[in-house]
Amino acid sequence: xxxxxxxxxxxxxxxxxxxxxxxxxxxxxxxxxxxxxxxxxxxxxxxxxxxxxxxxxxxxxxxxxxxxxxxxxxxxxxxxxxxxxxxxxxxxxxxxxxxxxxxxxxxxxxxxx
Amino acid sequence: xxxxxxxxxxxxxxxxxxxxxxxxxxxxxxxxxxxxxxxxxxxxxxxxxxxxxxxxxxxxxxxxxxxxxxxxxxxxxxxxxxxxxxxxxxxxxxxxxxxxxxxxxxxxxxxxxxx
Numbered sequence: 365x366x367x368x369x370x371x372x373x374x375x376x377x378x379x380x381x382x383x384x385x386x387x388x389x390x391x392x393x394x395x396x397x398x399x400x401x402x403x404x405x406x407x408x409x410x411x412x413x414x415x416x417x418x419x420x421x422x423x424x425x426x427x428x429x430x431x432x433x434x435x436x437x438x439x440x441x442x443x444x445x446x447x448x449x450x451x452x453x454x455x456x457x458x459x460x461x462x463x464x465x466x467x468x469x470x471x472x473x474x475x476x477x
Numbered sequence: 478x479x480x481x482x483x484x485x486x487x488x489x490x491x492x493x494x495x496x497x498x499x500x501x502x503x504x505x506x507x508x509x510x511x512x513x514x515x516x517x518x519x520x521x522x523x524x525x526x527x528x529x530x531x532x533x534x535x536x537x538x539x540x541x542x543x544x545x546x547x548x549x550x551x552x553x554x555x556x557x558x559x560x561x562x563x564x565x566x567x568x569x570x571x572x573x574x575x576x577x578x579x580x581x582x583x584x585x586x587x588x589x590x591x592x
Contacts, residue, residue, distance in 0.1 A: 368520070404486070406566060406582035407521070420575060423478075454520050461578045463509040463528060463570070468520030 366390050370455050370469035377445040377476045385440040385472050387455030395458045396438040397422075397466065398430065400451040407454065413438055414461070445476045479504040479571035483583025490557050491591055498586045500567035501549040509570035510543060510550050511580070516563045524565075525552070557590045564588070 371386045389396065394415045399407040409422030413432040427449055429441040438457075442449060452473050456466040480503045490496050502510075508529035513521035527534045527541045527550065534541050538557075543550040550569075554561055564587050568580040 404584055406481075406483075406584045407580075408582075409579055412577065412579070414577065420577065422579065456520075463526075463578075465511070465523045465526070466580070468513075468522065470518070470520050 368455055368457055368467050368469040370453075370472050372472060373470065374473050375475070377442070377474065379445060379447065379476060381445050382441070382443050383445070383474075385442075385453055385455070385474075387438045387440070387469060388436050389438075389455075389457040389467070390436065391457060391459075391467065392435060393457035393459055393467075394435065395461050396432065397456045397458075398428070398438070398440045399454045399456065400424065401454060401471075402451050410440065410453075442474075447476050450474060450476045479507065479569065479581045481567060481569050481581050481583045483567050483586060485586060486584065487587045487589070489589045489591065492557060492559060494557055494590075496554045496557050496561070496588055496590075498552045498565055498567070498588075499549060500551070500569075500583050501547075502569040502581070503548070504569065504571045504581075505548065507548075507569040507571055509578075509580075510541070511568050512539075512541060512552050513566045513568065513582075514563045515566065515585075521566055554588075557588075559590050559592055562588055562590045 398410040411430040458466045511526035515521040540553045567583040
């Protein structure tokens with residue numbers, strides 16, 4: 365049982381480049397999330413999904429896009445990387461959005477130079 | 478919007494001592510308060526949570542207390558061990574305009590337990 369798997373673990377991007385952060389879960393969870401973690405700032409919600417085909421913006425969605433074509437996968441797309449997107453990104457999933465445990469991946473450390 | 482403040486930002490204790498981390502929240506409608514532990518190079522992992530109809534919850538060496546009137550909740554770790562060293566995040570639930578219930582996280586506490 366792998367839980368939530370994120371790839372890659374590390375990535376360096378040049379300003380203006382694009383990339384996709386991959387996230388997959390094998391727990392059959394309907395709810396999936398993308399967070400970014402900046403030093404001293406806690407976790408901020410970028411996008412979330414309540415099921416296949418349904419996504420919505422979180423607190424800090426600008427500069428990102430997501431899709432949810434299957435229950436298992438929830439990729440995060442950066443179209444034009446900017447230094448402000450340097451951060452650690454975490455994908456998570458949960459059975460519900462109500463009072464239930466969220467399971468996190470190991471994170472992707474992204475540096476934009 | 479909802480805000481969660483967490484203190485202290487760093488906490489150093491000797492093995493065997495107790496550690497207390499405190500959080501305050503702003504949304505009086507918040508009803509779910511989880512605590513996550515993040516070890517170096519890993520994602521956060523739930524260690525304990527509490528719902529608004531409960532004032533205290535214990536699980537072995539860890540406990541969480543909730544004061545809804547004052548809008549604060551605390552994590553208590555007793556008999557600390559070196560493996561408790563990590564970053565701890567509190568969170569509070571809040572409802573978005575869409576009806577979706579999201580978590581708002583505190584800024585984290587780095588706990589260091591020295592042998």
